[in-house]
Amino acid sequence: MTAMTAILSHPLVRLIAGFVVWSVAFVVLYAAQALGCAYGWGDWHRPILWLLFLLALVPMAWLALLGPRHDHQHALNMAAVWTNRAALLAAVLIFLPVTFASLCQ
Amino acid sequence: MSERPSPIALHKQLEAIWSTPPGLARLSSVNHTILGKRFMALALCFFGIGGLLSMLIRAQMATPDSAFLGPDIYNQVFTMHGTVMMFLFAIPMFEGFAIYMLPKMLGARDLAFPRLTAYGFWCYLFGGSILIVAMLAGVAPNGGWFMYTPLSSKPYTPGINADVWLLGITFVEISAVTAAVELFVTILKMRAPGMALSRMPLFAWYMLVTAGMMIIGFPPLILGSILLELERAFDLPFFDPTRGGDPLLWQHLFWLFGHPEVYIIFLPAAGALSTIIPVFAQRPILGYRAIIAAIVAMAFLSFGLWVHHMFTVGIPHLALAFFSAASALVAIPTAVQIFAWIGTLASGKPRWDIPMLYVAGFFIVFVIGGLTGVMLAMVPFNTQAHDSYFVVAHLHYVLVGGFVFPMLAAIYYWLPHISGRQSLYRLSIPAFWLILIGFNLTFFLMHLTGLMGMPRRISTYPSNWGWDWLNLLSSVGGFVLTMGFALVLADMVLQFRFGARFRRDPWRAGTLEWATATPPPSYNLASIPHIEARADQLQPALIGPTLAGGQGYLGFARAGEQETLGVNMVTGAVEHLITLPRRSYLPLSTALATASFFLALLFRLYWLAPIGALVTLGLFLVWPVSLGEKRDKGPIDIGRGVSVPPDAEAADNVTVLANRTALAMNATLFASLLFGGLFLLVVAPNWQDTGAAQVPLWAAALAILAAMSGAALAARARQGNARGGTTHLDLILAVLAQLAAMATTIAAVLWLDDPTGHAREAVPFVVLGYAGLHCGLGAVMSAHAFWRLTRGYISARRQTEMVLAALWNGYAAGAVILAFGLTGILAMGGAMP
Amino acid sequence: MLYGSVLLFALVMVLFGLAYLRPAWVTRITPSQWIVGGGLVLPIPILVLLTGTALVLGEQLLPKGDAPLRFKAHAERWQWTFIYPDGREMSDETLHIPAGQAVDIAVTSEDVIHSFWVPRLGGKIDAIPGHENLIRLEADEPGTYWGQCAEYCGPGHDGMWFRVQAHAAEDFTALMEGRR
Incomplete structure (x- = not known):
């Protein structure tokens, strides 16, 4: 966790961290959807997507709950807080269809 | 530096260093003010050409069963209209604007790599010319600006038309790539001291995010173009479904670029709005932090919606739901x-x-475009409206509302800065009303024709379907719109010719660009200010004269050098002194060599193409010759009692950052290629019962081992050099190891079966070729470091070339590992169900 | 969707106008109220409801469940070939289907990408070489419906029309019987 915090101490990294996780989750979920159809994961397909969805939410929720750092970059730190919360909201809403939408049709 | 010269004497001294002489020497200019203006002027020429093409389209569509243009010409016309407006007008226009404006707004004297700016401009000019000449010769691209395969593949477009698009646009995109890297680095590293990121004007924030998006967004398009050109020229089947390719791969690559592209165009315009609106509201922008958060969110989200251009290609509903x-x-x-x-x-x-009149136009038009955009985001509505005139209406509302109206507002706001004169405002008001009414008449009606079922890209339509009068009115509106633009053009000419001169800062703005004299001198600011407040709340009229008097940093001319400052990325604390390269014909000659490469490919002189590429590479290797220091200088006085080291001695200088950025871009291209290979394996038809692409294991092991040794040696050389040791041997060994890796990788490529037979061979062919090429580049970088070392340019403190060698060799090793990895996966993939 | 859009457009325009007219209550709105109210509170519920509804509707339109009659539509430059469920080919680029019941149409292509679109019957689906795409349509009334290629496919794209002839159920059965 300390290495993680060190990287996140860079305000620009903090600014994009939430959405970087969002992007990775997006790619992984989209790939899992396609692979599941191509290789016939059947009944396992949706549970796997559910699991990936929830897994993605963990780091994003952590980032979203992280308060602003207190240094001289106040505007930037506040922008980072909001961006990471926006990323969490985007993840919840955009990935929610894994719970109900048709997987391979 | 104790005695301060008079402002006029200082101006003359700096002008002698920075200015570009008239006449033929203008071809050697690398100055951002000159090049920014050239970019914008050329973009406006292309806007005129694109506009003329749209007039042809509306003339053709005005009446049913029109025989004005046949389908052959019409297809070229609409393809070129889209292509010119997107690639030759919109992108270069905002690039030119940013090139012109950013250094002035940030308090720098030029961009980070002035010669690269010039090279980008020449690439833009030459690439754009290829397209226009082809159009005049009647062989313009005719596959739509989106160039869907297989229509644009060889069997269905046997002529040169599609090659013109692929090669011309890729040539032009070099300017986008160079501009993206350069703007990104300049914004992060070359601001006035004290301008922390959290004090940066919003326009710079918008451009920072835009440049970041270009770094991720353009590589997929460039890769797609390379693959399609390889298919057309050498029959490698990436998009041919009968041989394991898939037309959908092109669509994914194209729209992975194409949708973020819309936001890449919108964000600079929004940045201009965020600069203009507070000036006329006479208060600072509201929600500075929220806007930063919003543009970052927008940048990422815009990469997650490319498939909404593909809702009808038969993708499962869950995937559609994400997008x-x-x-x-x-x-x-x-x-x-x-x-x-x-x-x-x-x-x-x-x-x-x-x-503000044009800002009001933006609100009206863009909000409608945004609302129809939300409608189109809904899958059931989209499948009905997709590829109908409804989409034509939507995209013009978004692009004209989101780019052209803000651009017109920006022209009326900033043109006085360029011309030094203020408009007399006689023509801008009728022009506005003509544009607004003409635009809405043209495009609002297209919502209706689209909903009535009129598909896009038909050259004629029958008269009995009730589309006639709507189309006629659209055409009338189109001509009204053109008259409005003609008036704006006339107004601009009149302003340059007869406008009234003015003193600094006519609008009472808050940003630094108005602190320059107008028109701006070649060096922008005679001295660089220290910023102590948010840089969109300054008082340029007060700061300007003190800076002209040399009271800021670098308020002197030193030894004929072009000097500006490098700062800490985040805090804006001054870190080093940057000495910029002087004007040179190298960008032009390098661009000409690059042009020979592209023209050789276009005319299928395949023996000439490698020569053009090698000459280009050779010329690029000449670029650094004039740069660098042969001794450690230590801190240098920059005025105001501050001394900082030169950039050569700074660990974190712009060159290193630019190479990291370029590698990130390169990695995006490679990642898109790997994605493409896996996509074909999983989705493309006709992959059953094909023999696996076998590369001998020993070749893979040897290549990986050699490339990793090259990377390790380059890294060891870097560390050894930083400790003050001799590193000649390490570098030579690094070169040899990387050459061995290249040779083995190429041998592995030759081992493959005929790559034209099936995508299973074609993908490893390209992936391994890419890896081999990067081993070669790694060797070149190590050799370059060795050469600079022997010439005395490298010391324990001056280590830039060593860092670059380590970076590129590390990247090459990674590429080799991933390339053989994908080859292995494709070989095993045949065994899977 | 249309009325909502008109309303939102009017709202933005009125606010823009009010910004210049500056009645007292507008100047009292705080920065965070502008951003949170206009940027978050206003759009989020609308977008969530709209997208949710569209996704549910989209699910209902999918060709799944009981397999109804399955026709084939094959595109090549620049004409359509339609095939009855029993494998026989139809003539003159006319697709004959029964009215009042959902039918599936499997769309394929010979050469480049085309798109199958009958505006009055529903959405479009692309005909992509190497792929087979399925679309479910239903004609409520017997009659003739025009269809067209909606994906640009080269010089003959503007002439790539076709007809869908929807027959009353008993007529369609008779048609199928009669041809046997």
Whole structure:
């Protein structure tokens, strides 16, 4: 966790961290959807997507709950807080269809 | 530096260093003010050409069963209209604007790599010319600006038309790539001291995010173009479904670029709005932090909605749902910005002037475009409206509303800065009404024709379907719109010719560009200020004269050098002194060599192409010759009692950052290629019962081992050098190891079966070729470091070339590992169900 | 969707106008109220409801469940070939289907990408070489419906029309019987 915090101490990294996780989750979920159809994961397909969805939410929720750092970059730190919360909201809403939408049709 | 020269004497001294002489020597200019203006002027020429093409389209569509243009010409016309407006007008226009404006707004004297700016301009000019000449010769691209395969593949477009698009546009995109890297680095590293990121004007924030998006967004398009050209020229089947390719791969690559592209065009325009609106509201922008958050969110979300161009290609509903939801959600950061702008006006003391008239036009047009965009994000509605005139209407509302209206506002706001004169405002008001009414007449009606079922890209339509009068009115509107643009053009000419001169800062703005004299001198600011407040709340009229008097940093001319400052990325604390290269014909000659490469490919002189590429590489290797220091100088006085080391001695200088950025871009291209290979394996038809692409294991092991040794040796050389040791041997060994890796990788490529037979061979062919090429580049970088070392340019403190060698060799090793990895996966993939 | 859009457009325009007219209550709105109210509170519920509804509707339109009659539509430059469920080919680029019941149409392509679109019957689906795409349509009334290629496919794209002839159920059965 300390290495993680060190990287996140860079305000620009903090600014994009939430959405970087969002992007990775997006790619992984989209790939899992396609692979599941191509290789016939059947009944396992949706549970796997559910699991990936929830897994993605963990780091994003952590980032979203992280308060602003207190240094001289106040505007930037506040922008980072909001961006990471926006990323969490985007993840919840955009990935929610894994719970109900048709997987391979 | 104790005695301060008079402002006029200082101006003359600096002008002698920075200015470009008239006449043929203009071809050697690397100055950002000159090049920014050239970019914008050329972009406006292309806007005129694109506009003329749209007039042809509307003339053709005005009446049913029209025989004005046949389908052959019409297809070229609409393809070129889209291509010119997107690639030759919109992107270069904002690039030129940013090139011109950013250094002035940030308090730098030029961009980080002035010669690269010039090279980018020549690539843009030559690439654009290829397209226009082809059009005049009647062989313009005719496959639509989106160039869908297989229509644009060899069997269905046997002529040169599609090659013109692929090669011309890729040539032009070099300018986008160089501009992206350069703007990104300049914004992060070359601001006035004290301008922390959290004090940066919003326009710079918008451009920083735009440049970041270009770094990720353009590589997929460039890769797609390379693959399609390889298919057309050498029959490698990436998009041919009968041989394991898939037309959908092109669509994914194209729209992975194509949708972020819309936001890449919108964000600079929104940046201009965020600069203009507070000036006329007479209060600082509302929600500075919220806007930063919104544009970052927008940038990422815009990469998650490319499939909404592909809702009808037969993708499962869940995948559509991701992209549909992302397309809808991207409206939220847009709404945040819209309401921040309205709120700024509402809580300020707004005054009305010509730029605000066009801002009002932006609100009207863009909001409609945004609302139809949300409609199109809904899958059931999209499958009905897709590829109908409804989409034509939507995209013009978004692009004209989101780019052209803000651009017109920006022209009326900033043209005085360029011309040194103020408009007399006779023509801008009727021009506005003509444009607004003409635009809405043309495009609002297209919503209706689209909903009535009129598909896009048909050259004629029968008269009995009720589309006639709507189309006629659209055409009339189109001509009204053109008259409006003609008036704006006339107004601009009149302003340059007869406008009234003015003193600094006519609008009472808050940003630094108005602190320069107008028109701006070649060096921008005679001295660089220390910024102590948010840099969109300055008082340029007060700062300007003190800076002209040399009271800031670098308020002197030193030894004929072009000097500016490098700062800490985040805090804006001054870190080093940057010495920029002087004007040179190298960018032009390098661009000409590059042009020979592209023309050789276009005319199928395949023996000439490698020569053109090698000459280009050779010329690029000449670029650094004039740069660098042969001794450690230590801190140098920059005025105001501060001394900082030169950039050669700074660990974190712009060259290193630019190479990291370029590698990130390169990695995106490679990642898109790997994605493409896996996509074909999983989705493409006709992959059953094909023999596996076998590369001998020993070759893979040897290549990986050699490339990793090259990377390790280059890294060891870097560390050894930083400790003050001798590193000649390490570098030579690194070169040899990387050459061995290249040779083995190429041998592995030759081992493959005929790559034209099936995508299973074609993909490893390209992937391994890419890896081999990067081993070669790694060797070149190590050799370059060795050469600079022997010439005395490298010391324990001056280590830039060593860092670059380590970076590129590390990248090459990674590429080799991944390339053989993908080859292995494709070989095993045949065994899977 | 249309009325909502008109309303939102009017709202933004009125606010823009008010910014210049500056009645007292507008100047009292705080920055965070502008951003949170206009940027978050206003759009989020609308977008969530709209997208949710569209996704549910989209699910209902999918060709799944009981397999109804399955026709084939094959595109090549620049004409359509339609095939009855029993494998026989139809003539003159006319697709004959029964009215009042959902039918599936499997769309394929010979050469480049085309798109199958009958505006009055529903959405479009692309005909992509190497792929087979399925679309479910239903004609409520017997009659003739025009269809067209909606994906640009080269010089003959503007002439790539076709007809869908929807027959009353008993007529369609008779048609199928009669041809046997």
